[in-house]
Amino acid sequence: MNARAFLLVVAALGLACGPAAEAPPAETSEPAAMKVERKLIYPAQFAEGKSYTPGVLAGDTLYLAGMIDLDPKTGQQPEGVEAQTKMAMDSIGHVLEAADMTYSNLVSCHVMLDDMENYKAMNAVYGSYYEEGKYPARTTLEMPSLVAGAHVEISCIGYRNAAEIQYIHAAEGRTPPAMGPYSPGVMAGGTLYISGQGGRDPKTNEVAEKVGDQTARTLESIQAILEAAGLDFKNVVFTNVYYLGPENRAGVDEAYMKPFMEGGAPSRGAFCLSRLPGTISVEITFLAAKDNYITRLYPHDEQPGATSSPASLTGDTLYVSAHAAPEAGETLEAQFRAILEEQKARLELASMGLENVVDAKVYLADSNDFKAMDALFKEYFPNNPPARTTVGVREEADRAGTKLEIAFIAVK
Numbered sequence: 001m002n003a004r005a006f007l008l009v010v011a012a013l014g015l016a017c018g019p020a021a022e023a024p025p026a027e028t029s030e031p032a033a034m035k036v037e038r039k040l041i042y043p044a045q046f047a048e049g050k051s052y053t054p055g056v057l058a059g060d061t062l063y064l065a066g067m068i069d070l071d072p073k074t075g076q077q078p079e080g081v082e083a084q085t086k087m088a089m090d091s092i093g094h095v096l097e098a099a100d101m102t103y104s105n106l107v108s109c110h111v112m113l114d115d116m117e118n119y120k121a122m123n124a125v126y127g128s129y130y131e132e133g134k135y136p137a138r139t140t141l142e143m144p145s146l147v148a149g150a151h152v153e154i155s156c157i158g159y160r161n162a163a164e165i166q167y168i169h170a171a172e173g174r175t176p177p178a179m180g181p182y183s184p185g186v187m188a189g190g191t192l193y194i195s196g197q198g199g200r201d202p203k204t205n206e207v208a209e210k211v212g213d214q215t216a217r218t219l220e221s222i223q224a225i226l227e228a229a230g231l232d233f234k235n236v237v238f239t240n241v242y243y244l245g246p247e248n249r250a251g252v253d254e255a256y257m258k259p260f261m262e263g264g265a266p267s268r269g270a271f272c273l274s275r276l277p278g279t280i281s282v283e284i285t286f287l288a289a290k291d292n293y294i295t296r297l298y299p300h301d302e303q304p305g306a307t308s309s310p311a312s313l314t315g316d317t318l319y320v321s322a323h324a325a326p327e328a329g330e331t332l333e334a335q336f337r338a339i340l341e342e343q344k345a346r347l348e349l350a351s352m353g354l355e356n357v358v359d360a361k362v363y364l365a366d367s368n369d370f371k372a373m374d375a376l377f378k379e380y381f382p383n384n385p386p387a388r389t390t391v392g393v394r395e396e397a398d399r400a401g402t403k404l405e406i407a408f409i410a411v412k
Contacts, residue, residue, distance in 0.1 A: 002135030035412040036316050038358065039383055041072045043094040043099035045071040051378040052388035054300040054357040059316075060189050060409040062099050063359040066112070066389030068150035081118040081151060085125040088154045091128075101158055103129045106136040107165060107186040108193035110285075111155040112391055116142040118273045119180075122152060127181030134167065137318040138182035139196030139285045141242055142275035145367040155361075155389040159361050166229075168192065174224035175201040179277060187224040190315070192229045193287040196242070197221040198280030211248040211281045215255035218284050223259070226288060226344045233259040237287040237312040238319040238409075242268040243282045246396055252282050263296060267312040269322030269407050271363055272394040289314035292406030297349040318350045322363065322407035324399055329412035332403045336376045339406050347410055354380060356410040360388045363405045367392040373404060 039054030041062070052074075056063045069084030070077045072091050078084055096102055107222050113122060119140065127135070134158065146153050159165055168185030175184055175197070185194045198213025199207050202221065226232050243252050249270070255311030257265065276283050296309035297318075312319045320343055338353075347353055362373060372392060375390070386408075395402050 014203070014267050030263065031331055033064050034356070034404075036205075036359060038411070039099070041095050045091070045094045045096040046157070047075075048074045050359070051206060051374050051381070052385050054091075054229055054387065055099055056387045057099050057160070058358045060160040062096075062101065062105070062160065063387040063409065064092060064095050064156045064158065065387040066110075066153045066155040066391070067095075068148060069145065069152040070148060070150060074282065075148075079122045082152050082246055084150075084152045087151050090125065092154060092156055094114040094160060094294045098174055099158070101160065102162075104131060104134060104162045105158040105160065105165075106156050107159050107188045108137045109398075110389070111138060111140045111152055112141060112143045112146060112155075112379060113141070114146050114151050116277065118151070119277060126154075131180060133170040135181045135183045137184070137186045137193040137195040138180065138295060139240070139283065140180065140240075141196075141273055143391045144274045144394050146393070147364075147367050147370045147390050151305075152166075153389070153391060157193065161230050164188060168225060168229045170221070170224035170228045171186040175221040176205060177204045187229055187230055187290070189227050192226070192231060192235070192290070194222060194225050194286040194288070196283045196285045197225075198276065198278065198283045200278070200280065207279050207290045209250065211243065212255040214280060214282050215252050215284070216258075219255070222284065222286050226286075229288070229290075229291065233289050234261070234264060235294065236260075236289045237294060237314050238267040239265045239269075240267065240285040242276065242280070242284070243270070244276060245281070246272055246394070248281060249396065256284075257306040259307075263298075263309075264322070265305060265308050267310070267321040267407075268308035268320040269361065269405065271405075272396055274394065276388055287319070297346065299345065299349070311349060313350050316412040318347065318352060318356075318406040318408075318410040318412075320346050321411065322405040324359070324402045324405040325400050326401040326403070330401060333376060334406075335403045336373060338405070340380050347408070350410070350412070352410050352412060356387045356412060357381075357383070357408045358411050359409040360386045361407045362388060362390040363393045364390065365393065365395045365403055369403060
């Protein structure tokens with residue numbers, strides 16, 4: 001049996017997980033043929049030679065790179081958060097137009113600010129791009145830093161057939177009222193995108209003092225949205241967990257793992273940030289699939305984890321957990337190469353390779369490392385690179401020396 005043979009841990013609706021089953025080696029001598037049609041979207045408004053693709057259309061799903069508040073061709077930055085938000089949103093519009101879509105096709109967005117004090121001004125501009133009540137799911141975060149001196153960065157996912165997009169609302173009183181122009185959940189193409197949820201009480205709007213209680217309250221809101229879409233925690237394929245203060249990580253994880261059966265935790269990224277909306281200390285974003293057979297992929301020598309799986313496969317789409325490699329060495333290059341080798345091995349578990357990656361998220365402990373990371377990214381993706389979002393996060397206490405983490409979405 002090949003060293004990278006894997007275990008399958010299946011989350012089946014209404015059924016307990018069966019015993020882990022060993023499968024044949026996934027390695028192939030040549031890259032696997034693409035099953036899902038894809039199109040690289042590169043609008044004329046963007047400067048050539050970027051190390052990422054502004055948009056990748058895989059089947060009916062459009063993955064957009066993170067758009068910052070600099071002109072995509074000239075690099076000039078307008079003054080003021082309103083104009084900066086408009087610049088980022090207009091760049092998103094260029095990609096949508098090149099893919100024969102509009103803002104009504106967006107199903108999920110992450111809005112990253114370098115200063116949460118700009119939340120209100122950003123909201124006013126961001127909301128003006130949508131029809132009332134037809135907002136994508138959204139998560140809003142204050143990052144420790146953004147690349148290229150940006151103050152606003154927005155990363156989105158779109159869906160080609162706007163008529164098939166469903167806006168999901170939980171039963172009244174089960175989730176807190178929206179703090180901006182976003183939908184609690186959006187269903188498109190069998191995928192449910194859930195807005196970032198915090199620990200606010202839906203009736204009083206109060207936030208618990210302990211981060212574990214906030215996390216539990218957050219998961220209750222998410223459960224209500226899942227149920228409104230006819231899904232539950234077994235359907236979750238990927239989560240992003242954002243929290244304040246490295247000391248809070250353990251409390252968040254202890255509460256976070258409770259809804260997931262053993263070996264059934266989704267793929268995940270977890271990051272320490274500088275601030276979240278309001279007074280919350282944790283915010284969690286979920287993606288779930290309307291799929292009765294979601295597979296958690298593990299290397300043969302790795303035991304199922306309580307908080308995350310290395311990769312989760314639903315249909316032809318693979319969600320690969322964020323990975324760090326501080327043990328690889330002190331330099332960004334050493335860690336980047338170790339991360340890519342591990343992520344390649346995870347892709348191979350689903351008979352995929354780097355050529356299948358459609359979306360990459362890069363989290364830097366120091367945004368000054370962007371240029372070095374960018375050069376390495378070009379090396380690993382010399383042709384037809386994926387969409388990419390790059391932001392700065394805080395180094396986590398339990399992984400001192402971490403330079404970066406990288407998560408992937410890949411499609412066969």
